[in-house]
Amino acid sequence: MSSSSLFPNFPVTGKKSTRDGFGxxxxxxxxxxxxxxxxxxxxxxxLKMEAFIEAHPERFFQMGISEANMMGVAAGMAVTGHVPFTxxxxxxxxxxxxxxxxxxIAYSDKNVKICxxxxxxxxxxxxxxxxxxxxxxxxxxxxxxxVINPCDxxxxxxxxxxxxxxxxxxxxxxxxxxxxxxxxxxxPFEVGKGILMxxxxxxxxxxxxxxxxxxxxxxxxxxxxxxxCELINIHTIKPLDEELILRSAKKTGRVxxxxxxxxxxxxxxxxxxxxxxxxxxxxxxxAVDDSFGESGKPEQLLDKYGLSIDDTADxxxxxxxx
Amino acid sequence: xxxxxxxQKIASQVRRDIVRQVAGVGTGHPGGSLGCxxxxxxxxxxxxxxxxxxxxxxxxxxxxxxSNGHISPVFYSVLARSGYFDPKELATFRLIGSRLQGHPAxxxxxxxxxxxxxxxxxxxxxxxxxxxxxxxxxxxxxVFCLTGDGEQQEGxxxxxxxxxxxxxxxxxxxIADRNHAQxxxxxxxxxxxxxxxxxxxxxxxxxxxxxxxxxxxVVKTLNAAKELKGKGKPIFIEMATTMGQGVDFMxxxxxxxxxxxxxxxxxxxxxxxxxxxxxx
Numbered sequence: 001m002s003s004s005s006l007f008p009n010f011p012v013t014g015k016k017s018t019r020d021g022f023g024x025x026x027x028x029x030x031x032x033x034x035x036x037x038x039x040x041x042x043x044x045x046x047l048k049m050e051a052f053i054e055a056h057p058e059r060f061f062q063m064g065i066s067e068a069n070m071m072g073v074a075a076g077m078a079v080t081g082h083v084p085f086t087x088x089x090x091x092x093x094x095x096x097x098x099x100x101x102x103x104x105i106a107y108s109d110k111n112v113k114i115c116x117x118x119x120x121x122x123x124x125x126x127x128x129x130x131x132x133x134x135x136x137x138x139x140x141x142x143x144x145x146x147v148i149n150p151c152d153x154x155x156x157x158x159x160x161x162x163x164x165x166x167x168x169x170x171x172x173x174x175x176x177x178x179x180x181x182x183x184x185x186x187x188p189f190e191v192g193k194g195i196l197m198x199x200x201x202x203x204x205x206x207x208x209x210x211x212x213x214x215x216x217x218x219x220x221x222x223x224x225x226x227x228x229c230e231l232i233n234i235h236t237i238k239p240l241d242e243e244l245i246l247r248s249a250k251k252t253g254r255v256x257x258x259x260x261x262x263x264x265x266x267x268x269x270x271x272x273x274x275x276x277x278x279x280x281x282x283x284x285x286x287a288v289d290d291s292f293g294e295s296g297k298p299e300q301l302l303d304k305y306g307l308s309i310d311d312t313a314d315x316x317x318x319x320x321x322x
Numbered sequence: 323x324x325x326x327x328x329x330q331k332i333a334s335q336v337r338r339d340i341v342r343q344v345a346g347v348g349t350g351h352p353g354g355s356l357g358c359x360x361x362x363x364x365x366x367x368x369x370x371x372x373x374x375x376x377x378x379x380x381x382x383x384x385x386x387x388x389s390n391g392h393i394s395p396v397f398y399s400v401l402a403r404s405g406y407f408d409p410k411e412l413a414t415f416r417l418i419g420s421r422l423q424g425h426p427a428x429x430x431x432x433x434x435x436x437x438x439x440x441x442x443x444x445x446x447x448x449x450x451x452x453x454x455x456x457x458x459x460x461x462x463x464x465v466f467c468l469t470g471d472g473e474q475q476e477g478x479x480x481x482x483x484x485x486x487x488x489x490x491x492x493x494x495x496x497i498a499d500r501n502h503a504q505x506x507x508x509x510x511x512x513x514x515x516x517x518x519x520x521x522x523x524x525x526x527x528x529x530x531x532x533x534x535x536x537x538x539x540v541v542k543t544l545n546a547a548k549e550l551k552g553k554g555k556p557i558f559i560e561m562a563t564t565m566g567q568g569v570d571f572m573x574x575x576x577x578x579x580x581x582x583x584x585x586x587x588x589x590x591x592x593x594x595x596x597x598x599x600x601x602x
Contacts, residue, residue: 037458058458061489069447069481076451079436080459081379084451099441100478104448108428108438 003220007198010182010216016153018174018210019117023048024153025160026085026115030056033083033164039074040087041067046176047087047117067092071100071112078110083164086112090119090173091132094139105169106142113163114139115172119149120260121288121305122177122210122298131293131301137265139171140238146170146191147238149259149267151212153181155235158189166191173209175260177298180213183233194241196248200230203320204248207258208234208267211286211307215258218312227320237267242274249281254319256284258312260302263287282322284315324368326538331598332403333363333537337568338595339399339602343415343422345588350416350424353578355396357501357534357563358468362386362400364540365466369548374405376433384463385452387437389445390470390499391425392580398422401434402602409602443476445469446496450482453494453556464548468497472504475513480525486556487526494556495547496527499534501565503576522558534561569594 004011030036030052038052039061053060063070067088074084086093093116094101105112116135123131140147146168150156156174163170170191183195197212198219207215212233219229230248234241249255255275257268268285275281288305302308324332336359344350366372370384377383388397395415402409407421414420421432425440436452439445449467456463473479486494498518506512515521519529528550532543540561547557565579566572569591572583583591 037455061454064481064484064488066481066484068443068478069450069485072444072447072478072482073451073454073485075437076448076453077455079378079380079385079448079452080455081381082455082458100444100447103438103441104444110437 003216006220006223007216010197012180012182014181015178016181017176017178018150018153018156019046019048019176021150021153021156022115022117022160022174023051025157027051027055028161029164030059035082036085036164037061037077037082038085038087039063039070041065041070041092043088047115049087067097068100071097072104074112075104075108075110078112084112085115087115089130090116090135091130094135095132098138102142106145109144110169111167113170113172117174118176119173120175120210121293121301121307122175122260124176124298124301125295127295128292133262133288133293134265135173136237136259136261136267140270144168145238146236148191148236149173149209150235151209151233152179152183154183154185154187155189158187159235162189162191175210179210192236192239192241194244195233195235197231197233198229200228200252202228202252203254203256203316204230204232204252205256205258205316206232206234206245206267206271208237210260211258214307214309214312217309218316221313222316227316229316234267237270240270240274245271245274246278249275250279254282254322256286256315256319258286260307261287262290264290282319284319286312286315326541329363329367329537329541332367333359334596335599336363336396336399336403338592338597339412340395341569341583341588341591341595342601343395343398343412344582346413347416348582350395350582351392351580352395352582353503353565353572354390354393354470354499354501356569356572357565357567358393358499359396359568360537360540361468361497361534361561362396364537364544366400366404368541369544370466371463376406378436381461382463385436385465387445387449387452387465387467388426389439389449389467390442390473391439394424394426397426403599406434407432412602442470442473443478446479446482450485450491450494453491454489456493457491462493465494466497468499471498471500471502471509471515471518472512474498474515474518483522483525483527490554491556492551492553495559496556497559497561499563500560501563503565503579505576505579507576519558519560526555527558528553528555530557530559532559532561534563535567
């Protein structure tokens, strides 16, 4: 069974990067809202911010390689009613500037959108110094922070447009590689609402970011084996769509979580905590097992660190046997 | 425009407020607060255009950001004495449930606070962002930011110095409280800052100096700085102060950076500071 016949509402329309989706969304948000400003720490091309800069040069601030200052300046711009979007790699958007985000943005309730590219293993050859796998955990621990990890070009574009209209600090995480694009174009994006991709009865699969595609392919394999999988796209990790997740888990009695992140601190942890408090069920994790990454091609890294389509299918099989 | 004498009277009451807040709760930072009392009084009671009914966005207003947030007692007193909230609330400083947190915060909605500060080095960046926004919006008001001198050891300060120059923030005045003291000793022993003004000048800022405990000089220097509007450079003022200024046993050295006076010491301090506006 192929994933295309299993997900008729989500046909693959080619491959594009999620960072391209961010660039396209930022340009739209800039056109729609005069108060949107963009800041970048010397990575304009990597973050695909050129279209915004061309349309609104006066609202773009090149910050140089000064991420700490960028977060503070963004907080200051938010004081005056602007909606700043900061752009750099996920590593430099979180761990490097954690205290700046904590004090000047989160604790101060500043309406800053922290936009982070090149997250996770799929960054590839640059290696572990740049492949942050802890960023979701860091950001979701901050009170009041919204954490979003869209799955493809279309969803990243929609999320970028949506967060411009969402009041409060947001961490938007996306990636480098060209990746299948299957979410509908110009979809409405609702912060905090998961998307039911396919109904099923034997196991609930909750996936975020690039792993939604891996999960779609894995679910297709399992369906061919006679296992009925429910797949839910959890683009917002905080606030978590507790109602949708609990309803699904109560129906199937088993959950698998899939994320391009450390097993500690990510989506899996958030779902496990929800289940433990409300409805304990067996859970399997598709995630990096508390390790740093390394250099390599994205596909090779996903394979080596347990995030391949086969690894995802294996996790679902293990869960169904429990 | 207030006279020097009027400003000095307010500063005397602010110094009483500082000692009483810190003594009242038995913790806090009196030294730097006392040293910077004249500056904050000059800003809020004379130099700045601001509205105590408080609007976060501060359109058409001058903005002050306290980057060295630990000297919150002077900030709270000056905000209260200039109408942002009832001075009686100063009695809640650092108590549970208070809007007057140990370090300034927006979380509890205290009027006059626009960003949380305390973790050092961040306020200059935030203030830079406000200054850049004002330029973008065509708002010609000023942004003032006070920093500690020890705080200049934070790398982020120098990132912000680059930014201010790059974006020609000539609506932005950074003031460093040059009291040469930090928690572990003198700044020159702990991590030498040397000639601060030369460092800022090398980063492309217009630099000035003033005696931060001489009200006349403070007002005169701030007004002279405002004459530099439109000249294309941000302004750095190295402000010489004495930590603990106004209370003899707290002056000089770093001993009273973060220590509260006991009852007896507090009484001695009160005897040295004239009550001019009525204690809260």
